[in-house]
Amino acid sequence: MSCPIYLINLPRDEQRLRVMQQQLDAMQLPFRRMDAVYGKDLGAAERASLYDEARNRRSYHQIMTPGEIGCYASHLRVWQDLAASPHAHALVLEDDVELLPQLPAVLAAMDELAPQWDMIKLVGRDHERSLRAWRLPPPAQASSLIRYRRPPSLTGAYLVSKEGAVKLLRTHQPFHRPIDVDLRHWWESGLRLYGLRPYPISLGEESFTSSIGQRAHGSWWARRWRKARGQWAYNFRNAWENLRLARQGDPFPELDPDRL
Secondary structure, X not given: OOOOEEEEEOOOOHHHHHHHHXXXXXXXXXXXXXXXXXXXXXXHHHHHHHEOHHHHHHHOOOOXXXXXXXXXXXXXXXXXXXXXXXXXXEEEEEOOEEEOOOHHHHHHHHHHOOOOOOEEEOOXXXXXXXXXXXXXXXOOOOOEEEEEOOOOOOOOEEEEEHHHHHHHHHHOOOEOOOHHHHHHOHHHOOOOEEEEEOOOEEEOHHHHOOOXXXXXXXXXXXXXXXXXXHHHHHHHHHHHHHHHHHOOOOOOOOOEEOOO
């Protein structure tokens, strides 16, 4: 398994680190711990270089919390490191997930797959609908790549290619929305986004205790209206982009199609 593994972890979250290290060691998966960014520690200049507050107020329904800014900045650090590395892709983990037994086989299969993808989400929810699916080769033939109808918002575990990291760095600096929302707008960066079924990683117990913090609220009616308007625009554009992809050729001709 040649894929490097980045584990995003705040220095203060020692218990989360211990839990993740136990899981990764049990699977004989070496990893690199990446210091997460604590949003409240950012100075005004550094915060402004990362977060476009003016654009946020114009085009998003909520201001971002320091925790959300720190979370996004943490993933940017990983993408920057991967972009400067010799590796073709990497596994990115937040420190509140549970690794399932099929993960090593999935990683081995992905090492052999042609680089026709930029990001593959490895954690999500069972009710998500897919448009197309491809069966992975051995040793992960029980798993399938999927193209989402609507990508999930979770960012706790994903594979990202070096090319995908470059695309994200080029188009999402500075950012104006939380990272999980930005990644759902995959067409903005030309991100070739897929998922895996069944997911080889699930949400851990720590995921229900957020490290991001609470959000400052403005007018409830204004937020609700802006959110509804944004969701309508998202649904329309996502459907349009899905139709565009459907007219293109098969991105994985070497894989057997799977029934949805």
